[in-house]
Amino acid sequence: MKTVNYELNVFPEKYEMVVNTTTYSPNDSEFNICRFCPETNPEKFKSTAHLIPEFTGNKELKHYCECDSCNNKFSKYERDLSLFGGIKNIIAGIKGKKYPKHIDKKNNFFAKSKLNTFQLFEHKPNDAIKIENGKFSISTDTQKFKPRFVQKALVKIALSLMDKDEMNKFKKTIEWLSVPEDEITTEEHPLFILIERETRKPLKRPVAMLMKKTKKHNSPEYALLFYYSFFAYQIWIPFNQSDANLDYNNFSFPLSTLVITDLENLKEAKFNHYHMTKLKKVKLTDEFESKLK
Numbered sequence: 001m002k003t004v005n006y007e008l009n010v011f012p013e014k015y016e017m018v019v020n021t022t023t024y025s026p027n028d029s030e031f032n033i034c035r036f037c038p039e040t041n042p043e044k045f046k047s048t049a050h051l052i053p054e055f056t057g058n059k060e061l062k063h064y065c066e067c068d069s070c071n072n073k074f075s076k077y078e079r080d081l082s083l084f085g086g087i088k089n090i091i092a093g094i095k096g097k098k099y100p101k102h103i104d105k106k107n108n109f110f111a112k113s114k115l116n117t118f119q120l121f122e123h124k125p126n127d128a129i130k131i132e133n134g135k136f137s138i139s140t141d142t143q144k145f146k147p148r149f150v151q152k153a154l155v156k157i158a159l160s161l162m163d164k165d166e167m168n169k170f171k172k173t174i175e176w177l178s179v180p181e182d183e184i185t186t187e188e189h190p191l192f193i194l195i196e197r198e199t200r201k202p203l204k205r206p207v208a209m210l211m212k213k214t215k216k217h218n219s220p221e222y223a224l225l226f227y228y229s230f231f232a233y234q235i236w237i238p239f240n241q242s243d244a245n246l247d248y249n250n251f252s253f254p255l256s257t258l259v260i261t262d263l264e265n266l267k268e269a270k271f272n273h274y275h276m277t278k279l280k281k282v283k284l285t286d287e288f289e290s291k292l293k
């Protein structure tokens with residue numbers, strides 16, 4: 001991969017917010033016209049599609065231009081986005097269709113959340129769960145997920161928020177999104193990086209913001225900021241026609257201060273970056289620590 005430079009403290013001058021889910025309202029001229037395939041038969045829009053995945057705590061925001069078949073396909077991506085969140089999603093206790101669960105076979109424990117309580121069932125004593133020195137900690141693995149599917153779940157949110165008149169730039173993005181095991185992902189391409197920071201207090205309701213660049217500079221036209229549970233994410237939207245002439249050898253990514261700043265202490269926080277192109281299933285080490293009250 002080419003070197004990727006991150007730019008700090010320039011995001012507010014280079015990007016502006018074009019859509020925010022807290023003030024979003026759907027465009028009814030698009031109802032029952034799928035954004036992701038040619039479907040327009042109202043009979044094929046029977047299931048409830050969500051603008052943001054339901055498991056992140058979104059009950060209200062529906063997506064009316066997503067047919068049943070596309071909705072069904074995207075639910076696989078959303079499942080992997082949920083698995084990527086790991087044990088923290090159980091601790092956050094956010095209810096989607098149901099409350100999430102986590103099974104750790106190696107360490108013999110099972111965790112679930114129920115009515116705002118976090119429940120742990122240990123079959124045997126283990127080293128994964130510790131309560132000592134006034135701290136509670138868990139060290140486990142996430143369940144296996146496909147990194148590329150995680151990225152697709154996030155790009156799908158961005159395209160759902162996109163202005164209808166901008167959608168013609170994203171034909172290739174839609175092609176990429178529509179084929180789960182696509183062959184057009186460029187393995188080492190910098191546009192498939194996911195920036196992640198963890199927060200100390202979980203959000204019960206998710207927030208997504210679509211950001212657009214304000215002037216000519218050598219970075220992608222659109223970015224998505226997405227917050228749910230303990231996570232703040234930033235991604236870029238791949239295969240945008242308007243990004244075709246960017247110089248990828250001399251590339252910089254402005255990072256949103258909202259994603260990389262710890263809002264509680266108002267200082268720059270540690271963030272992770274992941275390359276999200278692999279289709280092979282992986283798991284991550286997943287750690288959680290909290291002071292006992």
Ligand SMILES: [Zn+2]
Pocket residue numbers: 034035036037038039066067068069070071
């Ligand atoms: Zn469709």
